[in-house]
Amino acid sequence: MLHFLLYLLMAIGPRACEKEWSGVWFPQSPENKNKSLTDSETSRSNDTNQTLVNHKRIPMGVENEKCDDAHKNLGIDFDPYDIRHSTVYMCLDNRRDYRGDYNMEPLITVYDIPDAYVALHKCMNTSIQYAERIPTFGTHRPLWPRYGEYKYVPPQRWVHNSEHGAVIALYHPCANKHQIEELKLIVKSCLYRHIITPSDLPSKDRPFAIVAWGALLEFSVLQRDVVENFIRTYALKGPEQISRDGQYDHLLLAPAQVVSTIDDDVLCPKHRKRD
Numbered sequence: 001m002l003h004f005l006l007y008l009l010m011a012i013g014p015r016a017c018e019k020e021w022s023g024v025w026f027p028q029s030p031e032n033k034n035k036s037l038t039d040s041e042t043s044r045s046n047d048t049n050q051t052l053v054n055h056k057r058i059p060m061g062v063e064n065e066k067c068d069d070a071h072k073n074l075g076i077d078f079d080p081y082d083i084r085h086s087t088v089y090m091c092l093d094n095r096r097d098y099r100g101d102y103n104m105e106p107l108i109t110v111y112d113i114p115d116a117y118v119a120l121h122k123c124m125n126t127s128i129q130y131a132e133r134i135p136t137f138g139t140h141r142p143l144w145p146r147y148g149e150y151k152y153v154p155p156q157r158w159v160h161n162s163e164h165g166a167v168i169a170l171y172h173p174c175a176n177k178h179q180i181e182e183l184k185l186i187v188k189s190c191l192y193r194h195i196i197t198p199s200d201l202p203s204k205d206r207p208f209a210i211v212a213w214g215a216l217l218e219f220s221v222l223q224r225d226v227v228e229n230f231i232r233t234y235a236l237k238g239p240e241q242i243s244r245d246g247q248y249d250h251l252l253l254a255p256a257q258v259v260s261t262i263d264d265d266v267l268c269p270k271h272r273k274r275d
């Protein structure tokens, strides 16, 4: 039996050190925290390039034809009719599975996001890019996906679910087919608040990834314990804890089923250790 070490890859300073946060503050830095803003108020904050920009917090979960109705202008994130976008769910790499490597240990990356950080919502007329290869927080679309398994969901959508405490299981389309099916079963038996989608973001070396708010697990070979321990530790930690389902269901294959309760009171109950 092989044992693997989990590496804490990086942590952007201890939680108390909000001053070390290098990301963009929104709506404002903690010094101004007491002056709380409502969703529709306009606030000013410094962009990373130190220019003053006006931000408007667009309300979440409200269908707005002009901003985001979960149907129109989806192609800005992912266009199913654009052949160049199809590599996100089709393996074009000689049609061969990426063989898992047992010497490639799982990696956990933790981002210490300040409590006062609030992610921005952007309408479908504006593109969203992420600084990290696999984002675990940041700007996203106002409408979030319904929970479940998809043919494909773009990160600009699922980052919103992670903010609500969900986990997102990503597999490279060239990953091992048997392990993909195993991973789906594990995630579906752990919690209701999940999104499962192929993605070209995981690397060839570690073609599987699990995202939670501020935390990322990447692995080469599926191990149930590693996945379940990550979910038990990092799921349900997003800053906006709600289990309400989303409105976006483009390419949804199978809606999520409740596992313990609708609020996921017990994570991965099937293999819970009895003390």
Ligand SMILES: *[C@@H]1O[C@H](CO)[C@@H](O)[C@H](O)[C@H]1NC(C)=O
Residues within 6 Å of the ligand: 044, 045, 046, 050
């Ligand atoms: C933005 O940054 C500049 C320069 O760092 C600073 O002088 C200014 O007070 C900042 N404004 C806000 C609203 O934080």
Ligand SMILES: *[C@@H]1O[C@H](CO)[C@@H](O)[C@H](O)[C@H]1NC(C)=O
Residues within 6 Å of the ligand: 047, 049, 051, 053
């Ligand atoms: C800084 O941000 C402003 C507003 O978003 C943008 O107009 C400007 O081009 C940016 N400048 C640089 C140097 O990136």
Ligand SMILES: *[C@@H]1O[C@H](CO)[C@@H](O)[C@H](O)[C@H]1NC(C)=O
Residues within 6 Å of the ligand: 066, 067, 123, 125, 126
């Ligand atoms: C995008 O659409 C929203 C909603 O209609 C609007 O408020 C915003 O100004 C638009 N942004 C751009 C860059 O066109």
